[in-house]
Amino acid sequence: MSLRANANVSELIAATMELELARDPRTLLLGEDVGYSGGTFGASRRLFREYGEWRVRDTPISEMGFTGMAVGLALSGWRPIVELMFVDFIGVCLEQVYNAIAKNRYMSGGMVGMPITIRAAGGCIGVAAQHSQTLWGMLAHLPGLKVVAPSNPYDYKGLLAASIEDDDPVVFIEHKDAYLRPIRAFPLGAEVPDERYTVALGQAAIVRPGSDITVATLSTMVVRSLAAADTLAGEGLDVEVVDLRTVVPLDHDTVVGSVARTGRLLVVDEDYHSFGLSGELLARTFEALGPGGLRGARRLAVPDVPIPAAKSLEDVVIPSVAAIAAACRSLALDAGR
Amino acid sequence: MSLRANANVSELIAATMELELARDPRTLLLGEDVGYSGGTFGASRRLFREYGEWRVRDTPISEMGFTGMAVGLALSGWRPIVELMFVDFIGVCLEQVYNAIAKNRYMSGGMVGMPITIRAAGGCIGVAAQHSQTLWGMLAHLPGLKVVAPSNPYDYKGLLAASIEDDDPVVFIEHKDAYLRPIRAFPLGAEVPDERYTVALGQAAIVRPGSDITVATLSTMVVRSLAAADTLAGEGLDVEVVDLRTVVPLDHDTVVGSVARTGRLLVVDEDYHSFGLSGELLARTFEALGPGGLRGARRLAVPDVPIPAAKSLEDVVIPSVAAIAAACRSLALDAGR
Amino acid sequence: MTSAPTLLDRHRLMTRMRAFEAVCAAGVASGDLRGELHLATGQEGIAAGMVGVLRPGDWMVSTHRSHLHAIAKGVPLFPLLAEIYERAAGLAGGKGGHVHLFDMEHRFSTTGIVGSSLPVALGHAYAARLEGSSDLAVGITGDGGTNTGQFHETLNMAAIWRLPLVVLVENNDYAISVPADEVIAGPGIAARAAAYGAWGRRVDGTDVEAFNAAFAEAADHARSGAGPALLEASCHRFRGHYEGDLDHYRAKRARDEMVASGDPIAKALDRLIERGEADRQILDAIESEAAEEMTDLLAAVRAAPAPDVARAFDDVFAAPVR
Amino acid sequence: MTSAPTLLDRHRLMTRMRAFEAVCAAGVASGDLRGELHLATGQEGIAAGMVGVLRPGDWMVSTHRSHLHAIAKGVPLFPLLAEIYERAAGLAGGKGGHVHLFDMEHRFSTTGIVGSSLPVALGHAYAARLEGSSDLAVGITGDGGTNTGQFHETLNMAAIWRLPLVVLVENNDYAISVPADEVIAGPGIAARAAAYGAWGRRVDGTDVEAFNAAFAEAADHARSGAGPALLEASCHRFRGHYEGDLDHYRAKRARDEMVASGDPIAKALDRLIERGEADRQILDAIESEAAEEMTDLLAAVRAAPAPDVARAFDDVFAAPVR
Numbered sequence A, B: 001m002s003l004r005a006n007a008n009v010s011e012l013i014a015a016t017m018e019l020e021l022a023r024d025p026r027t028l029l030l031g032e033d034v035g036y037s038g039g040t041f042g043a044s045r046r047l048f049r050e051y052g053e054w055r056v057r058d059t060p061i062s063e064m065g066f067t068g069m070a071v072g073l074a075l076s077g078w079r080p081i082v083e084l085m086f087v088d089f090i091g092v093c094l095e096q097v098y099n100a101i102a103k104n105r106y107m108s109g110g111m112v113g114m115p116i117t118i119r120a121a122g123g124c125i126g127v128a129a130q131h132s133q134t135l136w137g138m139l140a141h142l143p144g145l146k147v148v149a150p151s152n153p154y155d156y157k158g159l160l161a162a163s164i165e166d167d168d169p170v171v172f173i174e175h176k177d178a179y180l181r182p183i184r185a186f187p188l189g190a191e192v193p194d195e196r197y198t199v200a201l202g203q204a205a206i207v208r209p210g211s212d213i214t215v216a217t218l219s220t221m222v223v224r225s226l227a228a229a230d231t232l233a234g235e236g237l238d239v240e241v242v243d244l245r246t247v248v249p250l251d252h253d254t255v256v257g258s259v260a261r262t263g264r265l266l267v268v269d270e271d272y273h274s275f276g277l278s279g280e281l282l283a284r285t286f287e288a289l290g291p292g293g294l295r296g297a298r299r300l301a302v303p304d305v306p307i308p309a310a311k312s313l314e315d316v317v318i319p320s321v322a323a324i325a326a327a328c329r330s331l332a333l334d335a336g337r
Numbered sequence C, D: 001m002t003s004a005p006t007l008l009d010r011h012r013l014m015t016r017m018r019a020f021e022a023v024c025a026a027g028v029a030s031g032d033l034r035g036e037l038h039l040a041t042g043q044e045g046i047a048a049g050m051v052g053v054l055r056p057g058d059w060m061v062s063t064h065r066s067h068l069h070a071i072a073k074g075v076p077l078f079p080l081l082a083e084i085y086e087r088a089a090g091l092a093g094g095k096g097g098h099v100h101l102f103d104m105e106h107r108f109s110t111t112g113i114v115g116s117s118l119p120v121a122l123g124h125a126y127a128a129r130l131e132g133s134s135d136l137a138v139g140i141t142g143d144g145g146t147n148t149g150q151f152h153e154t155l156n157m158a159a160i161w162r163l164p165l166v167v168l169v170e171n172n173d174y175a176i177s178v179p180a181d182e183v184i185a186g187p188g189i190a191a192r193a194a195a196y197g198a199w200g201r202r203v204d205g206t207d208v209e210a211f212n213a214a215f216a217e218a219a220d221h222a223r224s225g226a227g228p229a230l231l232e233a234s235c236h237r238f239r240g241h242y243e244g245d246l247d248h249y250r251a252k253r254a255r256d257e258m259v260a261s262g263d264p265i266a267k268a269l270d271r272l273i274e275r276g277e278a279d280r281q282i283l284d285a286i287e288s289e290a291a292e293e294m295t296d297l298l299a300a301v302r303a304a305p306a307p308d309v310a311r312a313f314d315d316v317f318a319a320p321v322r
């Protein structure tokens, strides 16, 4: 695989799937518009031409039907990749996702594996309440699903390969903001090897070391958190940024290790605030470190509102660089420098 | 409304809906088997005969269709009660629940209300992975839904009336263990007035005062937690039990007030452990009290596994009285008496 | 239009509709509008053909491609365009945006999820039955939406309860890039009505008069208490799926041909001239008036303020909640 | 049974099936089994009628009422009953229980969610096409399941891709308490095949021979590459929806009549005698042998241990995860 010099993340995703389709003849791709047109976001370009309609299948708008179809394919020994276009549409087919895909291994006493990768676009780019969600907190709550949300090109490739190779079901959430962004425009992970590699699921990365505050985040918010950290560095606040990479498995050990040094945790999450990732991570950190180890903690997430359409409103509900920086500052104040 | 002396909770639920149907002619009930047969759990008995097929409607097995129908009914000015039988089936229709019912008020800038009550049975009584979930953590994560799970007869009646009367959508989760239990067999809330009353959504109740540990819980786990508290009283450990009653709105103030006195929090939850209620409540308590106020915290919930079929296995994944007591003891030890 | 609209009336309405969408598209070019704006250019015959049949008491539930349906249902243009432009004066104060349009006064709503419009319309039809009114519910979907489970569940329930529902399918040949005839099995969409014992018919949606007649029949059937009607209207999507879609999956020649032969406005215009009901001059005037009207409308909308940021936090519930 | 089963073979099989379910029911009475146990007593003609047509390479996906289908597909009785009794030796080590049965060796699975069996079967049919095999997929549902969106989506996709799928509908007149004819609009389940250009037929599922012939035809059609077949088999649910269901919504007289006139075993028995293919003595022996077989089976299952509690925590993922 070799990409154009100016390639963006959607091309990278297509190229990654190309390697997987080539590597394992039991892999196939299903979804609306994934075939002839190469994907609504261009993330499956070329695959239809190369692998044909049986392995790269344009489906009707029947998400429940084709997600359930993936269950039968997996039972038959295939390894389907299902594209849901927007993760918001998972409400149409959650039944097959959580009652079959997530539970079949357990309900069969381990007899059956569900090596299914569900790819879907998440995150905010101005498409309002029904097309802007991330939902990883909701999905992570349901046992049996792994949940992945990369922040940078290197990880998009490595985590997607690992997800497809994994013998368990993975919901792989691609940020819409990344698709059309050139690989080389990313502040991290912009060097992407041509050959195949994997990035292990369940290993967070410290993408910026720091000593004052731990910011734990994922997906596009990693980029924003790094920008905020840069700003704060100028103010003498040294922020460590942890890219969680996967929500399940959640590598709280890396976060706990970081907070053991900094004493302060800020979780930045593009998902809804309550009953999700940010609370879970705060709770696990407290459980690990106890009141003596965790001096202060804060969460910055979508404030339990649907995503509004107007940009002026969207801007105040999605964590911005300024809001991240402000949250760090007040955390530093509250939980004494 | 007056009930048989030996009436159980399913009769109480039917009687409560009867009062609501009588009180507000815009209220109606939809769902599988809710009509002629009086409900799979008997929770709508008599209503079909009294209010006829148009207001008490037996539907086909088309959950997405009739949940969406409730949206149109609500837009037209009606106040539907939708019965989903088992909350596990919500995966079939989550789309209408979370993208329409939960978001329409917001997406319409407040023009439109969605006074819809979704009743569904949750919890464990030996029916394995696809029929034993509670899922309140998943639903609470989605902004725009209120989520209610009563623990005792008095609250079943009062909270259901409040839910139906509420101008916002409510998912009302009835525990399967309660349906056939006689009202008078409950350790609390066994006195149920004949007349209509409501219990406000969003107000937790301290159902047992205590000074050493706060146990925050809901639904059937309240009963188990009270039993554990009784055991522990004999050992000199004085446990305060808080019945949350509603997950959204979550009355963390009452929990925080209690923990401010006890210093220790145990959340007991019949939902999955991670990314749900227990983490959220722990996080909010830490945020409110800081490291100085929260000396120790623990969670006891379904350990992120699907519910197994065999009773021997179910018993170890659903919090038992013994497990609750054990968790309290070790919390007391860890976070010093 | 209280008496039945003439072809000239409908031509004027279609022309205004197209001009309205031109000022929507302008927002994408200017960077005012983000997200995926779906226009119905080429599909005006259907929206304009409903006028005169629809009554104020009727309910309509539409899709991601809904602006013309809103106009047909009587939603006023200023708050409509203001919502599309996410302004405070929009239908929803800018919180819904161009795929989530609500106007309770004019009994109109939409959803961005394919298939989900239909059960909502079913609910309105059920309400009409409960109320004993003669209100009709119109649920709109595209060809792609007929492959969703919601299509099946809705038609079945409407049929067993004989509800006053018209399921209107705008078959514009494509669901994004996927051709309808590759993913719809059997004898076609309209023929599926038979599975439910329902009224079913396919009509040329680029012929506003033919469509109007068929829609009137469907509406009469549904209002009569005989159960739902499934009306499939053929049409073409002149533009990409959304503004910005490269539309590389359709051949340019086929697109040109579709515009040349399947334009409902051109067809009406030819027919008006042929019948001597209008001349070029009148028709030109209609066009320039429409353009002017919409240019003014756009200017007014552009001048209107964006919503106050405080609005981002309200309307989750009727009253604030912790 | 390698050569085509005779009617006597099928009678024996149905008798064994009924005896098998009697020992399932015993577990409810004894308190061994919790939850809602769904029996197919009265529906044996369908399960037994599939034998001889089904091949080992075929896949079957069934519902909450699946025990007889498992037997028809060749799932061995001991691990089957052991799973129903939630024993360590059960198909899934007691973790799935009586509504979640999996046997990959015999290519059989179930789901407890109505309608969800069908897309899974579609996946098997798609796999058969990918593999170029002659394997068939059989997706089973009840009459109630035909009202789910999944029925529509499955048949449509199977038809557009001409997949080797038989959708088998056991129409036992009821979905729990709701009569099929009150909630299924139009000319009936089998007639809905036309909407997808699929093969469709209704057959008497209480006549094991007639059902077998129709099922063979459906299977041949689907295997031939001509697309899916929709086979509706009428039958009766002799017992409540689940063991413990009061069944108060059906009149006792109608139930008695259904048992008297619609029992597939009694029908086969009468026919065997009429044709002189068996006499009372043989048939009595079959019955007592079946009862004995299942009594022994139950004793063996009862003697088997419950799963070790440690098993509650594994099998969420292939390897443990934090």
Ligand SMILES: Cc1ncc(C[n+]2csc(CCOP(=O)(O)OP(=O)(O)O)c2C)c(N)n1
Pocket: A032, A061, A063, A085, A089, A092, C064, C065, C112, C113, C114, C115, C141, C142, C143, C144, C145, C146, C170, C172, C174, C175, C176, C237, C241
């Ligand atoms: C359930 C669901 N799946 C997928 C989408 C993404 N999507 C939006 S429009 C569309 C195509 C719809 O096609 P059709 O119904 O023919 O309407 P058209 O766009 O042609 O007007 C798709 C797939 C969606 N919004 N909802």
Ligand SMILES: Cc1ncc(C[n+]2csc(CCOP(=O)(O)OP(=O)(O)O)c2C)c(N)n1
Pocket: B032, B061, B063, B085, B089, B092, D064, D065, D112, D113, D114, D115, D141, D142, D143, D144, D145, D146, D170, D172, D174, D175, D176, D237, D241
């Ligand atoms: C999606 C869904 N809705 C409801 C149920 C509850 N339920 C279990 S079986 C059943 C009736 C099924 O009727 P039918 O398909 O005719 O099968 P039968 O029970 O008659 O064999 C219902 C409603 C379910 N399991 N799944």
Ligand SMILES: [Mg+2]
Pocket: C142, C143, C144, C170, C171, C172, C173, C174, C175, C176
């Ligand atoms: Mg279309």
Ligand SMILES: [Mg+2]
Pocket: D142, D143, D144, D170, D171, D172, D173, D174, D175, D176
């Ligand atoms: Mg049935």
